[in-house]
Amino acid sequence: MLTRTKESQVDKARNTMRDLIKYAQEVARDERLRADMRAALDHGSTASHRFKNDVQAGGIYAKLAADTKLRKNLRAMLDDLDDAAHRVRPKRTHRVRSALLVLGGAVAAAIAFPRVRDIFGTSTGEPEPLT
Secondary structure (H helix, E strand, O other), rough: OOOOOOHHHHHHHHHHHHHHHHHHHHHHHHHHHHHHHHHHHHHHHHHHHHHHHHHHHHHHHHHHOOOHHHHHHHHHHHHHHHHHHHHOOOOOOOOEEEEEEEHHHHHHHHHHOOHHHHHHHHOOOOOOOOO
16 A cells, blocks of 8 residues: 655645745736736725725615715725736646647648658558559
């Protein structure tokens, strides 16, 4: 039975830390992500101040329903956070699709052009002459 050794756990932790550092460096270099986060913090701060003022004034539910600026700031904050989340998520790669397209193109070229078929040594369907 295979068991984990202390060394493999250390290696796993080391690899996780490398990935974390790489991720943090990417986030630190991403200007759009920082702008989205900054905007979300600004909108959240504005909404928080408006909300605190409404709580102190009393009748929070009616104020919340009637205060369009507060709702607009909350909506903007959520949109900014959503944009930032999309920037942080890893991008989808299409390696398999690209490989299939290249393979399909190679097969199409081999079928379409007789010289290519000769290079690959494929038969054209004609019987070879007997000598």
